[in-house]
Amino acid sequence: xxxxxxxxxxxxxxxxxxxxxxxxxxxxxxxxxxxxxxxxxxxxxxxxxxxxxxxxxxxxxxxxxxxxxxxxxxxxxxxxxxxxxxxxxxxxxxxxxxxxxxxxxxxxxxxxxxxxxxxxxxxxxxxxxxxxxxxxxxxxxxxxxxxxxxxxxxxxxxxxxxxxxxxxxxxxxxxxxxxxxxxxxxxxxxxxxxxxxxxxxxxxxxxxxxxxxxxxxxxxxxxxxxxxxxxxxxxxxxxxxxxxxx
Amino acid sequence: xxxxxxxxxxxxxxxxxxxxxxxxxxxxxxxxxxxxxxxxxxxxxxxxxxxxxxxxxxxxxxxxxxxxxxxxxxxxxxxxxxxxxxxxxxxxxxxxxxxxxxxxxxxxxxxxxxxxxxxxxxxxxxxxxxxxxxxxxxxxxxxxxxxxxxxxxxxxxxxxxxxxxxxxxxxxxxxxxxxxxxxxxxxxxxxxxxxxxxxxxxxxxxxxxxxxxxxxxxxxxxxxxxxxxxxxxxxxxxxxxxxxxxxxxxxxxx
Numbered sequence: 001x002x003x004x005x006x007x008x009x010x011x012x013x014x015x016x017x018x019x020x021x022x023x024x025x026x027x028x029x030x031x032x033x034x035x036x037x038x039x040x041x042x043x044x045x046x047x048x049x050x051x052x053x054x055x056x057x058x059x060x061x062x063x064x065x066x067x068x069x070x071x072x073x074x075x076x077x078x079x080x081x082x083x084x085x086x087x088x089x090x091x092x093x094x095x096x097x098x099x100x101x102x103x104x105x106x107x108x109x110x111x112x113x114x115x116x117x118x119x120x121x122x123x124x125x126x127x128x129x130x131x132x133x134x135x136x137x138x139x140x141x142x143x144x145x146x147x148x149x150x151x152x153x154x155x156x157x158x159x160x161x162x163x164x165x166x167x168x169x170x171x172x173x174x175x176x177x178x179x180x181x182x183x184x185x186x187x188x189x190x191x192x193x194x195x196x197x198x199x200x201x202x203x204x205x206x207x208x209x210x211x212x213x214x215x216x217x218x219x220x221x222x223x224x225x226x227x228x229x230x231x232x233x234x235x236x237x238x239x240x241x242x243x244x245x246x
Numbered sequence: 247x248x249x250x251x252x253x254x255x256x257x258x259x260x261x262x263x264x265x266x267x268x269x270x271x272x273x274x275x276x277x278x279x280x281x282x283x284x285x286x287x288x289x290x291x292x293x294x295x296x297x298x299x300x301x302x303x304x305x306x307x308x309x310x311x312x313x314x315x316x317x318x319x320x321x322x323x324x325x326x327x328x329x330x331x332x333x334x335x336x337x338x339x340x341x342x343x344x345x346x347x348x349x350x351x352x353x354x355x356x357x358x359x360x361x362x363x364x365x366x367x368x369x370x371x372x373x374x375x376x377x378x379x380x381x382x383x384x385x386x387x388x389x390x391x392x393x394x395x396x397x398x399x400x401x402x403x404x405x406x407x408x409x410x411x412x413x414x415x416x417x418x419x420x421x422x423x424x425x426x427x428x429x430x431x432x433x434x435x436x437x438x439x440x441x442x443x444x445x446x447x448x449x450x451x452x453x454x455x456x457x458x459x460x461x462x463x464x465x466x467x468x469x470x471x472x473x474x475x476x477x478x479x480x481x482x483x484x485x486x487x488x489x490x491x492x493x494x495x496x497x498x499x500x
Contacts, residue, residue, distance in 0.1 A: 050395040077399035083392045086494040087414045096410070097400045130494055148400070 001025055002068070002075075002152050002184060007059030009042050009051070015209040016055065017042055022186075022203060022212065024152055029178065029185040031195040034205030035241060040188045041080075043210075044154045046070070047186070048077035063151075073101060076150035080157045082141035084129035090140045091116075091125040097148040112147050118177070119143045135166040142174065146181075155187040159194065171198055175222055192237050196230045198222070204240050214240050281461035289461040290468060296450075301469045303445035307363065308435040308473070311370025312428065319375050319423075323382035327412070328404065333383075344376050348434065352441035366438040366446075373434035374427035381423025385416025417492045421485050428477045432470055 002024040009017040017039035024030055032040045045051045047061060049070030061068040068074070076097070084093045094115070095108035103111070116122045119139050129137055138158065145153060158174075159167040175198055178185060189195050195202055196218065204214040216236070220229055263283045269275070270282035277285050290297065326333040348369065355365035389412045397407045439448025447466045454462035 045395070048395070048399040050398050071399045071401050073401060075399075077396070079392055079395060081392050083390075083396040085393065085411065085414070087491045096397075100397065100400045100402045100406060100410075128491065128494055 001064060003062045004043075004047070005060050005062070007043065007046065007057065007061075009039055009046065009055055009057045011055050018209040018211045020059070020210070020212060024184040024186055026151060026184040027182040028200040029175075029187060029198055030201045030203060031199035032186060032188045032203050032205060033190060033192070033195045033237065033241075034210060035207050036190060038205045038207055038210035040205055040210065041156050044077065044156045044186065044188055047075060048154055050077070073149065074151045075154055076145045076148045076152070077154045078141060078145045078156065078158055080160050082129070082137045082161070084137055084140055084144075086129055089126050089128055090121060090132065093129065093140060094143045094147060097144055101148065112143065115143055115147060120173075133166075134162050135170055138162060138166075138170055139173070142177070146177065146183075150183070152184040152186065155185060157188055157190070159189075159191075167194070174198070192234055192241075196233050196237070197225065202233075202237065204237065278458050278460060281464060285461045286464040286468065289459070290465040293462060293465065297447075297465060297469055300445060300447050300450040300466070301473060303443075304432065304435050304439065304447040304470070305473050307366045307438075307446065308370060308431040308477070310363075311367040311435065312374055312431040312477075314367065315371040315374040315427065315431075316378055316424065318371065319378035319382065322375075323379050323386070324408075326379075326383060327386050327408070340376060340379065343372070346372075348373060348437055352437050355438065356442035361442050361444055365441075366435055366443070369438040370431055370434045373430045377426040377430070378420070378423040381419045381426075382416055385419030386412045388419065389415045414492055417489060421481065421489075424481050425478060428481055429474055431477065432474045436470055 003022075005021050007017060007020040008015070020043060022030070032043065034040050042051060042055060042057075046055075046057050046059075047070060049072070051057055061070070063072070063074055071077075084090070085096070088096070091109060091112060094112040095103075095105070098108035098111055099105060113125065116125055119142065121136060121139055121143065124132060124136065124140075129140065132140065138161075142158070145155075159170055162170060171194055187198065199218055202214075202216040202218065203212050204216065205211065206213045216233065218225075218233065267282050267284060270277075270280060270285075281289070322336075326336065351372070352365075352369060355369055359365040359368070386408075389407075393411045393415075394407055397411055402410065435446065436448040436451065439446035440452055441448075443449040447470050451463050451466045454460075454466065
C-alpha cells in the first residue's frame, strides 16, 4: 500500500494543496478529480519527484510503511503529453525507462518487444512517433510506462490530448490492460465520465487550496457499469464540484 | 539540392557575370581596375598550381582551427550548462570577446606568435568559437520541461537527461551554429594570413594587390568562396548521413 500523509504544497506564500492524506492499494484505480488549478497534478508530480522548484512541499509518502524517496522505481509517472522522444523509434522510446533503470539496450529491447502486439502497436517497432496517430502515440507512452517494474502508475490526465472518440477507446483499452496486472493506479482527471467509468475509488478535491472533500468508492464492477447505474454518482460528483466553485 | 531549386540562383549569377563581362568590354575599363570575369578565369587557370598550393595551406589552417574551435566550444558548452555560476561569470566575457575587431587583432597575433600556425589557428578559434557555443547553449535550453520531468521520474540524473534528451534537442541548433562558423573560418584564416604568413590565400591576395593584379586578387577570392562552399557541403553531408532522425520536429511537449 502506498500512503501519502499530510501533504501540503505551497507556491510561494500561497497554499496550493492542503493536508492531503490518501492511500493507494495495488490492483485498484483511484481517480483524483477536481477543478483546474486545485493542485491535483502537483500531487502526482510530487510523488514522481518532479515537483517544479518554485513549489515547496511538506508531507510523507510511505510504501508498506517504508519512507519513499522520489523518484522511486516503485512508481511510474506519465504526464499529460505523451513525451515520446521524436528522435527515437517507438521501440527505443518504450525501452527508455528500462535502460535508465540500468538494463542494457539489448535486454531492454527484448523486454518491450513482446508487448507490441497486446498494445496494438505490432509492426510499428521501428516507426518514429510522428508517424503514429494520437491514440497509437498514447498507447506507446503507456507501453513505456507499463514495462517499468513499478507497483503503482501515476497518470496525469493521460487522455486529455486525445479527441473524444479516441479517448473513449483508450479508456476501455487501459482498463483491459490494467485488469491483466495487479498494479495500483492514481489518475488525475477533470472528466466526470472518465472518472466514473474507470475508477474503483474517487477522491474529489476542492478548489484552491486543494483538499480532499469526498471519498467515493465505486463498487459496481466496471463491466456492469451503465449510464443509468452511474447517473447517481455523477450527479453527486457534479454537485460536489459545482458547490465548491465560487 | 535538386537542380530546379538551384536554378534561380544559377541564372542570377550567370546574368550578373554576363553584365560584368559586357560592361568591361563596352566601357573599356582598364583590367588593372576591374578585370572582366574572363580575365579572372584566365588568371585562375594560368596560376592554378600556385593558387592550389596557397588554397591548400589556407584550407589546412581553417580546418584545423575550426575543428579545435568546435571541440572547445562543445566542452565549454557542457561546463557552462552544468555550472550556473561559471555561465554567469564567463558568458559576458565571451560576449565581450566578440566586440574585439579582428582586423586590429590579426597583426598583433602575428607580432606575438610569429608567422607560424599558432596565430592563425587562434584567430580562427576566436572567430568561430562563439557561434557554435551560443547555438549549443540555445539548443540545450530548448529541452522541453515535459521531457526533463519524464526522464527524471524514471530515475535519470542530470547527466542522463543531458545525454538522452538535451544533446539530441540541441543537435539541429548545433549544426546551424557550425554552418555560420564554417563560413567565417576561411575568411578568418585569410585575414590572419593577410597580416603575415608564408603560404596561404591571404598572403597571395596581398602580393597580387601590391603587384596591381586585380585579376589574381579576384581569382583568390573565387577560390576562397569555393573553399567555404566545400566546407558547408561537407557539413551538410555529415548532417544528412548521421542525423536523419534528429530532424524530426521536437513536438508534442511544449
